[in-house]
Amino acid sequence: MLAEFSRRFAPGTLWGLRQAPREAAHGRRVERHWRWPTLLLLSATVPAFYAELLDEPTPLVAKLAYMLAAVVTGLALLHTAARSGGFGRHLWANPLDLLLVLGLGVSAWLPESSQSTWALMFRLGVALMTLVRMVWGIQHLITRGGLTYLLLLAATVLGLCGIGFWWLEPKAHSLADGLWLAFATAATVGYGDIVPSTPASKIFSVFVVMLGYGVLSLVTAAIATRWVETEERMIEREILRDMHRQIDSLRHEIAGLRHDLGASRREVHGHSAADDSVT
Structure with missing residues (x-):
């Protein structure tokens, strides 16, 4: 079980x-x-x-x-x-x-x-x-790179919550008041200028707070991830450039060593040939 x-x-x-x-x-x-x-x-x-x-x-x-x-x-x-x-x-x-x-x-x-x-x-x-x-x-x-989707989701959720407060809360006389109350509730700011006063709007505000925590946290996390990824990419590019420089330097050193080794071999072969002709 x-x-x-x-x-x-x-x-x-x-x-x-x-x-x-x-x-x-x-x-x-x-x-x-x-x-x-x-x-x-x-x-x-x-x-x-x-x-x-x-x-x-x-x-x-x-x-x-x-x-x-x-x-x-x-x-x-x-x-x-x-x-x-x-x-x-x-x-x-x-x-x-x-x-x-x-x-x-x-x-x-x-x-x-x-x-x-x-x-x-x-x-x-x-x-x-x-x-x-x-x-x-x-x-x-909701993906790591889906910042556009998350921003659209956040705007949609806040817009729908604003319409909901405009419908349920008598103190929200306009859609702008409803949107303001939705944002203040989702962000847990609570200025106190407009507060839920009916049972329906109070229950609705509980869901708005839960959605606000989730959606706004996802958006801020996605933005922070973008910044971190940008910095990581810059560091990675710098590391790659440094590696390429070191590899190029090693190639030049190896090419020089090969040239010196070839010259030494030719010189040794030249001395050997001269000794053979003398004998």
Whole structure:
């Protein structure tokens, strides 16, 4: 049992999320085919979650967002498992995906979060699993040299968070106020001019802080890596130039030694020939 747990939550996985087996190339293609529709519908559950927190009646589109996300995530899991050559093995190797599908389906039928504390806690857990699933889906964009992608990701996240605060926070009277509150929250500055005042905006600010730590840390780390790599390249070029100079010097010395050795041999042969003629 311990071995099975270690296999499922190995370093190559993310909290129980695994890709199709490496020997099943077609399974990986199917997974990539379902990636963006799944991410799009999972991201649609974010406004649905906060729509449940508002005092206003929850629109039907919020319920549909949960249902569609559950259906598409489940179909992607089943399709990838079937094409990977090991249906049961791949299916049960993704426990978080299974829990996410179940949680999204149940969230669509629960009472509104503004009227039920336990429904709010359940949807909050589903939102955390959704966030993990979305991060896992875009991890291929987060590379050592992907500074452009990270900057676009940071700008997109802050922009969406600003729109979210503009929608959820009554004190954010404009989109500019929402963007300012999003940046101040993500950077954990907290000037105090605008603060979250409703339960929906307070819960939203928790996710903004988590996203801010992750996204801004990745951007600063990528920029620092670029600087370090630039300095390392300069040092490497200097070392290579010095090596080339030393190699050229050795070549000249070897060529001189060969010339001197050849001259010495010719001189020895000349003396030997003169001695032979005398005798």
